[in-house]
Amino acid sequence: MDQNERKFASEVFSEYYKGAKIEIPKIEQREFGFGNIKKIDARHLSFGTREEFRKYLVNNTPLFVSHSASYYEFPSGTPMVRKGFLGADLVFDLDIHAEGKYGAYEKLEAVKSDAVRLLKDFIMGDFGVKKENLIVVFSGNRGYHIHIRDERFRSLMGEERRELVDYVMGNGLNYREFFSLSDTKPQRLLGPTPSEGGYRGRFAKETIRAVREKPSTISKTLKEDKLEFFIKGIEEGNWSRTSIAYEDVIKRLGAIAQTLPVSSVDTDAGVTQDLSKLIRVPNSIHGETGFIARVIDIANLENFDPFNDALVNDKKSIKIEFLEDVPELRFRKETVGKFKKGDIAEFETPISMFYLLKSSAKMR
Amino acid sequence: MEELDFATAFPFSEGAKKYISNSLINEKVIEIAIERIKRGMAGEIRTTALFSENDKIEWIASFATARMILGFLKNSNITNRFAVTESKIARSMLDKIDEKTVERVGEIFGITTINDGKNIIIDMCAFLKNSPRSIDYKLINRKLTGGRMEIKASEKRRLIEEAIRKRIEIIPLVKDPPQEIKAAASRIDALVPKSSTTVVIKVDNHPPCIAKLLEGAKNHINLNHQARFYLATYLTGINVSEDDITKIYSDLPDFNDRITRYQIGQIKKKGYTTPSCATVMTYGLCCAVCKIGSPLNWHKLSKDRKEEIINGSK
Ligand code: SF4
Numbered sequence: 001m002d003q004n005e006r007k008f009a010s011e012v013f014s015e016y017y018k019g020a021k022i023e024i025p026k027i028e029q030r031e032f033g034f035g036n037i038k039k040i041d042a043r044h045l046s047f048g049t050r051e052e053f054r055k056y057l058v059n060n061t062p063l064f065v066s067h068s069a070s071y072y073e074f075p076s077g078t079p080m081v082r083k084g085f086l087g088a089d090l091v092f093d094l095d096i097h098a099e100g101k102y103g104a105y106e107k108l109e110a111v112k113s114d115a116v117r118l119l120k121d122f123i124m125g126d127f128g129v130k131k132e133n134l135i136v137v138f139s140g141n142r143g144y145h146i147h148i149r150d151e152r153f154r155s156l157m158g159e160e161r162r163e164l165v166d167y168v169m170g171n172g173l174n175y176r177e178f179f180s181l182s183d184t185k186p187q188r189l190l191g192p193t194p195s196e197g198g199y200r201g202r203f204a205k206e207t208i209r210a211v212r213e214k215p216s217t218i219s220k221t222l223k224e225d226k227l228e229f230f231i232k233g234i235e236e237g238n239w240s241r242t243s244i245a246y247e248d249v250i251k252r253l254g255a256i257a258q259t260l261p262v263s264s265v266d267t268d269a270g271v272t273q274d275l276s277k278l279i280r281v282p283n284s285i286h287g288e289t290g291f292i293a294r295v296i297d298i299a300n301l302e303n304f305d306p307f308n309d310a311l312v313n314d315k316k317s318i319k320i321e322f323l324e325d326v327p328e329l330r331f332r333k334e335t336v337g338k339f340k341k342g343d344i345a346e347f348e349t350p351i352s353m354f355y356l357l358k359s360s361a362k363m364r
Numbered sequence: 365m366e367e368l369d370f371a372t373a374f375p376f377s378e379g380a381k382k383y384i385s386n387s388l389i390n391e392k393v394i395e396i397a398i399e400r401i402k403r404g405m406a407g408e409i410r411t412t413a414l415f416s417e418n419d420k421i422e423w424i425a426s427f428a429t430a431r432m433i434l435g436f437l438k439n440s441n442i443t444n445r446f447a448v449t450e451s452k453i454a455r456s457m458l459d460k461i462d463e464k465t466v467e468r469v470g471e472i473f474g475i476t477t478i479n480d481g482k483n484i485i486i487d488m489c490a491f492l493k494n495s496p497r498s499i500d501y502k503l504i505n506r507k508l509t510g511g512r513m514e515i516k517a518s519e520k521r522r523l524i525e526e527a528i529r530k531r532i533e534i535i536p537l538v539k540d541p542p543q544e545i546k547a548a549a550s551r552i553d554a555l556v557p558k559s560s561t562t563v564v565i566k567v568d569n570h571p572p573c574i575a576k577l578l579e580g581a582k583n584h585i586n587l588n589h590q591a592r593f594y595l596a597t598y599l600t601g602i603n604v605s606e607d608d609i610t611k612i613y614s615d616l617p618d619f620n621d622r623i624t625r626y627q628i629g630q631i632k633k634k635g636y637t638t639p640s641c642a643t644v645m646t647y648g649l650c651c652a653v654c655k656i657g658s659p660l661n662w663h664k665l666s667k668d669r670k671e672e673i674i675n676g677s678k
Pocket residue numbers: 571572573574640641642644645649650651652653654655656657658659662
C-alpha cells in the first residue's frame with residue numbers, strides 16, 4: 001500500500017470507529033496492543049475508559065487492534081509479572097491455515113460449522129456456559145473467536161486451560177472405553193445413550209444419525225426393522241442388537257469417534273492457554289481485509305457471511321487496478337472476479353479496500 | 365471433630381489462626397518447626413500423637429513458624445518438598461475422618477460437591493483447578509454435562525490433597541524476621557547438600573517438551589506420574605545412565621532414591637520405550653509442533669530447524 005492508499009484506509013477506519021460499538025468489559029483492566037507493520041508492533045498499553053480508547057482509534061487508525069483476554073491490576077506494567085494478574089476470559093480461536101492469500105476463504109463455512117459445534121455442544125452443552133456470558137466474534141479474516149466471560153473460568157491458569165483445549169480437540173479420547181460387557185447371560189455390549197452428555201452422548205447420537213443415513217457403517221444387511229431395533233437398543237444403552245461380533249461393532253464405529261472433536265481450534269497460537277497473548281478487539285477492523293471483526297448474534301451465527309455482514313458501510317465507489325491474479329469470490333452474495341493482473345474494476349469502498357489491503361490491487 | 369483437633373490436623377485453615385494469634389514464637393515451637401521442615405525434606409509421612417491442648421497449639425504454631433522460616437530461606441526445593449509432605453499427611457487424615465469433615469476441608473479450597481445419593485458431583489472448574497495433571501484425571505475421559513461431572517469419594521480427597529499442596533507451596537517472602545527465625549533458617553540451610561544440584565544434562569539439547577520437564581525438575585516442580593515416566597523413558601532412550609537420571613530426579617520435591625532407581629530399573633527391564641509424540645500429546649505434555657513423530661527424532665533435526673521450532677513454541 002502506498003501513502004495515498006494508507007490515507008484512504010485510515011479515513012475509512014476513522015469514520016467507522018466514530019460510531020463503532022465497543023463493548024469491552026473492564027476495559028481499564030485490559031492490556032492493548034496495536035500493529036501497522038506486524039499484527040502487534042506495540043503492546044502494554046492501557047485505557048481508562050471506552051471513550052478514551054475510541055478517541056485513540058479514531059485519531060490513530062491502527063491496522064490491527066488487540067486486547068488481552070486477561071484482566072490486570074496494572075495492565076501497562078512490564079514485565080508481565082508486574083501487571084498483577086486478576087483473571088482472564090476463556091478464549092477459543094478457530095482458524096484455518098490454507099495455501100495462498102485466498103485459499104482460506106472457501107473453507108470459512110467449514111470453520112463456521114466447527115464454531116457452531118464448539119459453541120453449542122461443548123461450551124454451552126458440556127461446559128454449561130450461558131449465552132449471556134459469552135460472545136462469538138468473526139476474527140476479521142480466517143476464522144472465529146469465542147470469548148467466555150463466565151466468572152467460573154476466570155481464575156483458571158494456563159495448564160488448566162490446556163485441559164480444555166485437549167478436551168475440545170479430542171486429545172486422549174478413547175471411545176473404546178465407552179463400552180463394557182454386561183455380567184448377564186447372554187452377555188451384552190453396553191455403551192452410551194444419546195441422552196448422556198459429553199462425548200458419550202455425542203457418540204451415541206452421531207452413531208444413530210450415521211447408521212440411519214448409511215446402514216453400511218455397521219453392516220449392509222442392517223435394514224428397516226433390524227435397523228430400528230438396533231437403534232432402539234442404543235437409546236437404552238444396549239449396543240448388542242445386531243448379529244455382528246461385539247468387537248466388530250466397536251471397530252466399525254471408530255470413524256465416527258474421529259468426527260467428534262473440533263479440529264480447527266488453533267493450538268499453535270495458544271490464545272486459550274497462553275494468558276499473555278492478545279486477541280483481536282471485537283468489532284475492530286482487521287487490517288489485512290478491512291473486514292469488521294464483528295460480534296455475531298448467536299441466533300444468526302449459522303447465516304453469518306463475512307463477505308456481506310462484516311463489511312464497513314461506505315457506498316462510495318473506488319476504482320482499482322489488480323496487481324496479481326485473484327480468484328473468484330462472493331461479495332454481497334454476488335460473484336466478484338476472478339481478475340487477472342492489470343484488470344481494472346470499480347467497487348464500493350469495502351470491496352476495493354479489501355483488495356488494496358491484501359496488496360492485490362492499487363488505486364487508480 | 366473438635367475445633368482444636370481440626371485446626372491441628374489442618375493448620376492452613378482459617379480457624380487455626382485464632383489459636384496462634386497470641387502465642388509467641390518460642391524456642392520450643394521453633395524446634396518443632398525445624399523438625400517439621402526436616403520431616404518434609406525427608407518425605408516422611410508420619411503423624412505425631414498430640415494429647416494436651418498445649419501440645420496441639422504448639423503444633424499449629426509450628427506450621428506457621430515453619431512457613432516463616434521457609435519464607436526467609438527462599439529455597440523452592442525445600443518449600444516444595446515441605447508442601448508435598450504436609451499435603452500427604454493431611455491426606456492421610458482425610459482418609460480417616462467422616463465425610464462431613466472432609467467437606468469442611470474441601471470448602472477451604474472451593475472444592476464443594478453435591479451428593480445426589482448416587483454420585484458425587486463437582487463443578488468442572490473446581491475439578492480442573494485442583495486435579496493432578498495425570499491421565500486418570502483428564503477431562504476428556506469424564507462424563508461432563510452442563511459444567512458438572514461425577515467423581516469418586518477417593519478422587520475428592522485427592523483433589524483436596526492437591527489443593528493443599530498448591531496452597532502450602534506458595535509462601536510469602538519474609539524479609540527481616542526475628543533473629544530466632546534467621547538462626548533456624550541457617551540450621552536448615554546447613555542440611556542441604558550443596559553439590560547435589562549439578563545439572564547433569566543440558567536442557568537446550570532436547571525437544572521442547574523434554575526441555576520443559578528438565579527445567580521443571582531443576583526448579584523443584586512436582587512433576588506428575590506421566591511426566592516422570594515419559595522423561596525417564598526418554599532419558600533411557602538416549603542412553604543417560606541410571607545414576608544421572610537419578611540425579612535429575614533428586615531435584616523433585618518428593619524424591620526418594622530407592623523408589624526412583626527401582627522405577628528406572630523397571631523401565632529398562634520391561635523394555636518401555638519412549639512414547640510417540642501422539643502419545644505425549646495425550647499426556648498433555650506436548651508443547652510445540654515439531655512434526656517429528658517421536659521425540660527421539662529431535663536429534664536428527666538440523667540446528668536451524670530446531671531453533672525454528674523452539675522459537676515457534678515460545
Ligand atoms: S511434537 Fe513431539 S517432540 Fe515436539 S514437543 Fe510435542 S511431543 Fe515433544
